[in-house]
Structures are given as structure tokens and as C-alpha cells.
Amino acid sequence: MPQKFILLVEDNPDDEALTLRALSKNKVANGVVVARDGAEAVDFLFGTGAHAGRDARDLPEIVLLDLKLPKLDGFEVLRRIRADDRTKMLPVVVLTSSKEERDVVQSYRDGCNSYVRKPVNFDEFVDAARQLGLYWLLLNEGPPR
């Protein structure tokens, strides 16, 4: 049985580093796969492009998805995940800087499971990461594989 893992979709290296740091502080850093733009995230999930040959049935427990991304933005990635039978039940948490109403509305409309704003305060960020890990990796019962 494959290892449980998280897919983090994040283009900003600072945010990537901080997110990984926040996750590792909560002992959930092992098993984080990082995709640095929307296209790579899609390729990873469906085993196409640079990730051709990857077993697309091996899905993450959760996708942490930034909205502002190069190539494909977060909404588009979310829509593709929801449009495909293999991934349409995959839990997706939008993790982004903004809490503009239209971003929130659009994310839920496209089918995200949760919307979390990255706090400026790193202590709060660490707390958020802790709660996310606790909830999605331990508490939450994911869709059947």
C-alpha cells in the first residue's frame, strides 16, 4: 500500500519553504509532493507530461492549492480535478493569500472542500498547518480508493 502524501501546489518558493516548514513543525512534512505551477499539478495527478508513467491511481490524501499560479491558475486546476472521474472526489483545500469575496465564491463554486487564507503571522500559519494536517490526515475519512 502506497504511502499517504499531500500534494502542495505553490509557485512562490518563499511560501513553499514556509508551508513545508509549517507542515514539518507539525510532523506532516514527510510525504509532501510540490507542484510549482498548475500544469505540473495536473500532469502529476493524471500521469501525463513530465509525470508520464506515474500511476494515476496513487492519489494524495489532500491537495493544498494556491490560486495565483503560472500556466494554469488554481481555479482551472480545480475544475480539471472535478471534471475527471478519477479525481472528482479528491479533497482540495484552497490555500491562498486573498480572501476577496469573488475568489472564495468562485472556489466553492468550482468544488473546493475548504478555503484557508495564509496568515501573515507565521505563528498563525503554523497553527493553520497543524489544524489542516490534524483534520485532513487524521480526522477526516477520505473517499474510498
Place this chain on the structure above:
Amino acid sequence: MLSSAGWDIWSPAVSGNDVSGRTIRRAALIFVPLALAVLGLTYLLYAGQANAIRSIAQSTEDRALDLARQRVTLTVGSVVSDASYLAEQDLLQTLLADGGTEALFHLGSEYRAFARHREFVDQIRFIDSSGREIVRVNRKGGDAELVPADQLQNKADRYYTKETLKLDRGQAFVSPIDLNMELGEIEQPLKPTIRIGVPIFDAYGNKRGIIVVNYLAQRILDRIKVLTTGAAGIWFVNSDGDWLLGPTPDDAFSFMYPERKGRSFANAYPDVWRQMQASPQSGRLTDDTGRFTYVRADAVPDQTAESATPPHWFLVIHASDEFTAAQTSDLRRQFGAAAAVLLLLVAAVSAGLATYQIHRQDSERQIRLNEARFRAVTETASDAIVSADRNGDIRYFNPGAERIFGYNEEEAVGRPLTLLMPERFREAHAAGLQRYLSSRESKVIGKTIELVGRDRNGREFPIDLALASSEVERDIFFTAIIRDITARAEAERHLRASEARFRDLLESAPDAVLITDDHGVIQLVNAQTELLFGYRREELIGQKIEMLIPQRYRGNHVGYRDGYVSAARTRPMGAGLELYGRRKDGSEFPVSIGLSPTRTDHGLTVFCDVRDITDQRANESKIQDLNRRLQLDNAELAAVNKELEAFSYSVSHDLRAPLRAIDGFSQALIEDAGPLLNKEHHSHLNRVRQAAQRMGLLIDDLIKLARVTRADVKIDEVDLTALAQQITTGLQDSVPERQAEIVVAPGLRTKGDARLLLVALDNLLSNSWKFTAPRSPARIEFGKTKVDGKPTFFVRDNGVGFDMSHAGKMFGAFQRFHDAREFSGTGIGLATVQRIVHKHGGRIWAESQPGNGATFFFTL
């Protein structure tokens, strides 16, 4: 009768209906029966004549047929007699007794002699009872020759031999008429032949043979032919219906020729033939080809043949329809011509008679009409009509005169005209009358003059008098038409007064008023017109209105003016256009013009009200400028709003990421390099982190402010009490240990945007909560009062308050009155509240004293 006046009936005005139409109808009424009578009479005469002609023709035909029948019968009868004579000749008896050659020779000579004298006998033969020819004589040219004994033939098989041998004494056989055949061919030239046979008895009564005489039937045919009457020939038809004499030579004897078989009378006229068989003696028949008259001719009329039926023939005259019609065609032509001439005559007479009658009718009607009209006019005239004779005595006094002067007709007639005038004029009247009678000169005859009348009650009143004289057969009549003009005189006085009022009104009008006729010629102007346009009144009157219009509009204006005249109504001129007037000095100024038409006896009059709108126009253009600017501003505002939205979106995403990095990596440094850093280093890194976090808050608040600024206001019924309670409950829950007395007035409702009002109240109440922190118990109140008569909400607290000298600045963004270490905050909250209040069209202000709490008032 037909005087020139009488011809007036032709003018439609007088007769009033279609004279020529009536004349034609009347003429037709006379003409039709007369014409029918003429036509009837002519026809009767013609029919009588035609009948006579027909019966003459018929009796002629009858006679011709009778004659023909007699000729046939007599001719056949004479041949029979000849044959009978030859049968009983002594010489023949001698021959029968002796049988000697000499007797035979004698008999031949006798027959030759006989044949020579009977030029139509062709053959004479003695045939014995065995059928052998004993003696035969043939005609040859004008002579006859005896046939030698060796050329004689046996004729026992011939029908005439057989038939004749059957006969008794005194009987004769007559053959039908046919063409003689010689050696099996029809002999040429044609030789129509009839054969007569008679039996021969000897002295002992024994039948010994027969005599056969061939007779040239051409003679019979010729004798019938000469009887032909007119164009209708006599046809000779045998008992089989064959023509022996027919319409053409080719029709005759067709039965002898195989190629003409069937060409017979019986076939040509089968119906007629059938009826002739039914009634054979004589008759007259018709079919669709014409009339047939026929008689039967028997070969031997009185013979009662026992063994052989003697032949019979029909003699027929066929008068074809064309032939019959031709007989009467001349007659028809003559009668037709006569009838036409008669009809023309009748038509002329009818036209004359009708014209005369219509003229007379119309003249009489005209006279009656004139009389009635005269009555109608004089009886209904509202004017007095009075006639007088040469003595000046009243002869006619109409109802109008009765009404005006108060006398009735019986009273007035016979009295002098002076009755109707005041005393002082009577003498002059009498003198004038006398002068006119002697010299035919008058100052008043034929004119209308104003005079004074006097009625029965002695009242005097102004009158119009028109006087005419007429001479009929040397007698003079005067006719006066008198009108009481009291009312008119009164009306004129009124008119003058109202005209004066009108002028006063016109002159005092604040606008220029002009009156033009329907050609745009100025009739009248007021004083204001002179002032406005700089012309004097006399320079304008009689001129075209276009002189007051700038040159460039004059051409079109003439057309507009004509258009207005054709559909005139009260309306402003040139709707939607800018109109300009032109002063005498050539300067122009904007005007508004009202037009209103009045119909008068002299055509259309147009009132033009002209107002100088220079000032009004200036104001309008100012308003337009402002409007334009406002529109531009609005567009600019929309663009700015859009930019602001894009900006704040970008801010909310991108500005926070670096802050997060600053804060995060500072913390990482503290954590990872902690033991290497001294206390001061820690403090610096913590300040970096605080600054970054504070900037995060500032960005959030700025975004909120921007959101409020560009938000649309959605007006609804809002329960402010409920909103305030929700907020204060949240505040109290955030710090449960604080002693706070929070009073929210019940039932505060307003119209506004619920979300924005929630933000405003949240800011105000949170401020109060923050600045009452040092107080225990804190007191916060939300309620409603009236300021300057306007409902006003307020939030009051017993907090630290502020210095009113800074009150003007406190609603600007980033304005803070307190030390950040004492009270946190970004200084954006009140700016947001003010924005929201302004968006609702309200006002916000504050009252406070440092240390004594603050009150924020706002209206919505």
C-alpha cells in the same frame, strides 16, 4: 314663347335638371308607339302582298302540273290508239287469214308510211304469238325502213312480249319509260323510249300475235319541259322514284347507269317521297328544303288492267326556300325602304313635339318658381321691403316692414311713404319725389343711404335704405329695402371700445407682439417690438416679417410660413430649433416665438409673440456645460472604481506574500539560530515581525475601505437594533471578564444597505469598546434622537474621549489620536464609517471632551 328669357330654361341654374335628357325621354314616349304602329301597318301590307305572290305562284304551278299531266296522258293515249288501230287493220287481218307474201309486203309498206307520218314512232313491229317478229319497221332519220326478213328476231323472252300476249281484246300494255338499248349498250344519242303493246285477234277471236310500237318518249319530256314556270322546273319522276326529268340532265335516268345508281328523287327527298306514296293523286308538301307540289299521271287513266299494272309517273315542282324568298325579295326591299322613310318622319315629328312640350313645361315652371321665389324672399326677408306707386303711396308692405315699423300690412297699404319717416324729412321727400317724376333725376335711387326711420310708436332709429325705381308700361314703381341698423351702430361702438382695449393690452405686453396676414406682411406691432428690434413702427408695417430674421434663415422661412398658414394652430414656432431675431443694426439675438392664428373676413391673421431669450439661453448653456462635465466625471469615476478594484485585488494577493516571507523567515531565524543570538538580536527580529504583521492589518483595512467605497448601496428595511446587539454580544464574548454596561435602544429601524450598516456599526461600537477599556464599568449606548428636527442615531461611551480641536481630521484615513501602544488600530475605521454614511446620503459628526467619553452622531 321662345323669347331670350325663355331660353333661360337651358341654364342649369334655372331648370335645375337635365333638359336634353327629359326631351329625349319625352320624344321616346311619343316615338315608340307611333313607330310600332307604322311598323305594324307596313308589315300587314307586306304580308298581304307576299301572300298574294305566293298564291299566284302556287296556282301557276298547279296549272302547269295539270297541263303536264294531261300532256303525258294524252300522248300515251294517242300512241295506244295508234297501236290499237294497227292491230285491227284490214291488211293485218288479211295476212292472218291468207299468210301470203304479198300481204306481208303490203303490211310492211303500210307500216313504213305510218311511221313516216308519225315522227315520234321509232319502231313498229308485228310479232306472232310464238314471239317471232313477222314485220318490223325502224325509223331511220326522217324516213322509215323495213327490216329484211333474215334480220328479224324472236322476242318471245322480252317482258313486253310476254305481258302483251296475256292481254284481252281492247287492252294495251304500256311500258315504263327507259333508255333504248341496242346490242346490250345504251343507244347514243340517248333515246328515251316507251313501248306500247296491243294483242291481235283474228276473225275467229283467236289471239294471233301482238303489235309493239316504240315511241320516242323524248317528245313527252320536251313537252313537260316547256311548261317550266319561273325558275322552278317540273320534275318527271317514275313510279320507282327515279328522275326522268330532274334538277340536272345527269339526274335523269340514273337507274340505267350502274355508276349513278341510287341518284333518285326517292333517295334525295325520302320524307316527301313517302308522303307522296300515301296520298298519290296530288298534293303539296314541305320539308326543310322547300315546298313540293305534285300530281300523279297515269299512263292509261281509265283502264282496269287485270294482268299488268300500267305504269304511272309523278310530276313535281320543287320551290326551294331560296326560290320562294327570291320571289318576295323585291317586295321586302320596297317595304323596308318605305318603313325606314316613315320611321324617320315619325322620329322627326316626335322630336319636334317633345321639344315643344318640354319648353312649355319648363317655362310654366319657371314662372311659378319665380313667383314663389319672390314670395319667399320678400316674406322671409328680415329687412323691410316696401313698394310705392308714383304718388308715393304704399302698395306693398312685407312682414319685415311690419316688424320694423310696427304697422301691419292693411294699415300701411294705401298710406303715403312719409308715414315711415320723421316729420322733419317729409317735405324734402315730397320734393325729391316730384323732381324725380319730372326729370328722372334723383340722389337716392340706386344707392344705399343711411337715414332715420320712424315707427308706429314714434320712435326714431337709424336705417339703411336702398331705393330702386322700375317702369312697367309707363307706370313707375318704387321699391325700398330698409334695414334697421340700431344693432349695428351699437356693435360698432362696442368694437371701437374693444379695439382700444386690445391696443392698450398689446402696447403693455412685455413681449414683442406682431400681427401679420397670411402672406407674412406685418399689419401691427407694439411698442416692445420697436424696442426689441430697433425699428420704428412705420418702418415695419406693410413689410414682410422676414426682415426681422437673419438673412440666412429667410429663404426657408417663407416655406415654413406657407406651411403654417395651410395648417394653422396655436403652437410655439420651430420646436427644437434655435431661433434668432435680427435687429435693425444687424445684430442677432436668440428668441422664442409663439404663434396663434385667427380667422378673419380678410383671411388668416397670425399673432406672433416674440421673446428675447438671451439670458435664458445663457443659463441653459451653463447647465449643459455642467451636465457634460458631470457625465465626464461619472465616466472617470467608473474608470477609477474599476482600477481601484483591480488594485485592491492585486494588493490582497501580492502585497501580503512578501510580508508573510518577512514574518515567517524572521521567525525561522529566531527558531533556528536562537542560541546564537543575543537578547537585542531577538528584539530586532521581533520588531521586524511586528511591523510586517501591522502592515498586513493595514492592508486588510485598506481593502475593506476600498470595498466600501466602490460598493453599490442596496436599500432594504434594516433592523439596526438587531445589528447592534449582534455586535455588542460578540464584543462582550471576546473579553467576558470586562465589566460593561451596554444599552441598545429597541426598535431602531431604517432603510439602507444592511451589510454596509453592519460594517459602520461594527467600527463605531468596536471603537467604543476599545476606548472604554480603562473604565469599569464601561458604558456604551446606541440610540436615536433628533437633531435640528432630523432623526439622528448615536453611539455614546464613557471612554477616554478626544480633543475636539482635532475633530475635523478624525474621519480621514490613517488618522489616529492615540498612542499605538495605548490603543491599537489602523486609523481607517472612521474613514470607512464616514464613507458608508455618505453613501446613504447622511452626515456624521462627533462630540467629545478628553477623558469624558465621546458621542458619534449620524443620520441616514
